[in-house]
Amino acid sequence: MRKAVVTGSTKGLGFALARELLRRGHSVVVSGRTRAAVDEAVARLRPEAAEGAAVHGCAVDMTDPEQVEKLWATAVDALGGVDLWINNAGVANTTRPIVETAPGDVRAMVTTNMLGTVYGSQVAVRGMLAQGGGQVFNILGGGSDGRIRPGMGVYSATKRGLDSFTRALAKEVAGTGVRVGQVSPGMLITEGWLREAAAAPEQVAKQRKLLNILCDHVDEVAPYLVGRMLAGTGNGDVIAWLTTGRMARKFLTGRKRDVLGRYGL
Numbered sequence: 001m002r003k004a005v006v007t008g009s010t011k012g013l014g015f016a017l018a019r020e021l022l023r024r025g026h027s028v029v030v031s032g033r034t035r036a037a038v039d040e041a042v043a044r045l046r047p048e049a050a051e052g053a054a055v056h057g058c059a060v061d062m063t064d065p066e067q068v069e070k071l072w073a074t075a076v077d078a079l080g081g082v083d084l085w086i087n088n089a090g091v092a093n094t095t096r097p098i099v100e101t102a103p104g105d106v107r108a109m110v111t112t113n114m115l116g117t118v119y120g121s122q123v124a125v126r127g128m129l130a131q132g133g134g135q136v137f138n139i140l141g142g143g144s145d146g147r148i149r150p151g152m153g154v155y156s157a158t159k160r161g162l163d164s165f166t167r168a169l170a171k172e173v174a175g176t177g178v179r180v181g182q183v184s185p186g187m188l189i190t191e192g193w194l195r196e197a198a199a200a201p202e203q204v205a206k207q208r209k210l211l212n213i214l215c216d217h218v219d220e221v222a223p224y225l226v227g228r229m230l231a232g233t234g235n236g237d238v239i240a241w242l243t244t245g246r247m248a249r250k251f252l253t254g255r256k257r258d259v260l261g262r263y264g265l
Helices: 012-023 035-048 065-079 103-131 153-173 191-199 201-206 208-214 218-230 244-253
Strands: 003-006 027-032 055-059 084-087 134-139 178-184 238-240
Touching: 003 012, 003 065, 012 027, 012 035, 012 084, 012 218, 027 035, 027 065, 035 055, 055 065, 065 103, 084 103, 103 134, 103 153, 103 178, 134 153, 153 178, 178 218, 191 201, 208 244, 218 238
Parallel strands: 003 027, 003 084, 027 055, 084 134, 134 178, 178 238
Antiparallel strands: none
16 A cells, blocks of 8 residues: 655645545545645545545645645654655646736746745655655646747746756656656646636637647546556656647547536536
8 A cells, every 4th residue: 555645636636646546545645725625625535545545634835845844744644654745736827928927826836836846855755765765756737848838838937847857856866766757647627727718718719629639537537647656657757648649549539529518618
């Protein structure tokens, strides 16, 4: 049984990853910014846990290194150690050009996406080095491959930076028993994505055909990602959902998909 921490796991991809780990019999500490959100997530996840698996929660602001240390300590106390740490917490605002993105939104994306992942990685790697091993995965996102997408300038910059950071960290821990990897989940429909879609209906309408081909429901992708994480990937590996081959198959076979219809879009 693995003992896992998933940051930013009260909703969206993080919640789906935590749920899949629990269903497979692994224990998880979930985290979010507020106690209320964490308690609600734990209550929803508890019935999903296989026999022997446990779910715990911790309210934490990932941009505060002291709180990130608290998350590690909470997980160690609850689980007896941590051998899988998934840095998923993030903020996205992908509907406005760079010059129209509010300072508060810029700050939220840079601090949560970059600093939160850096702090989480530091704490997890230090703890795992002390205990003799473990795995850290950083969740990437749109723009991490260097492609420029409209409305995603600031967000993409943070994810591109995380790609470089994660590769550097993997080199630093090589041969230590700690493994660091990246997860590229593709284009997922989450609560956050739906919130942004509601704020930019014209943009969604314009791209509807493409979105129906490329987007996936988060609950369909999480089992694949968790399976790959648990399979024992090597240090520095990248787990990607939307590979070139899968993307090509989507364009060949997915023109009649109506992924957005479930959400009234």
